[in-house]
Amino acid sequence: MWLLRLLAVLTALTVAGGVLAFLFTRDARYLQFAWSLFRYSLIVALLVFALMILERVAVIPV
Numbered sequence: 001m002w003l004l005r006l007l008a009v010l011t012a013l014t015v016a017g018g019v020l021a022f023l024f025t026r027d028a029r030y031l032q033f034a035w036s037l038f039r040y041s042l043i044v045a046l047l048v049f050a051l052m053i054l055e056r057v058a059v060i061p062v
Helices: 002-025 028-058
Strands: none
Touching: 002 028
16 A cells, blocks of 8 residues: 555656646646646556455455
8 A cells, every 4th residue: 555655646746747847848748748647647546446446345244
């Protein structure tokens, strides 16, 4: 779980860095990179949450 939190923080910092790089340079590549990274990390996060929910539901109480 700590690994997921670390990856989330690093991803947020990288997205923020891409936005800041865009604001300083006005180069659209940085903004496009930040947006792509945000979208893919959101998809991965939703998949992880879905697996966690599925794990909770799949446990058969004895």
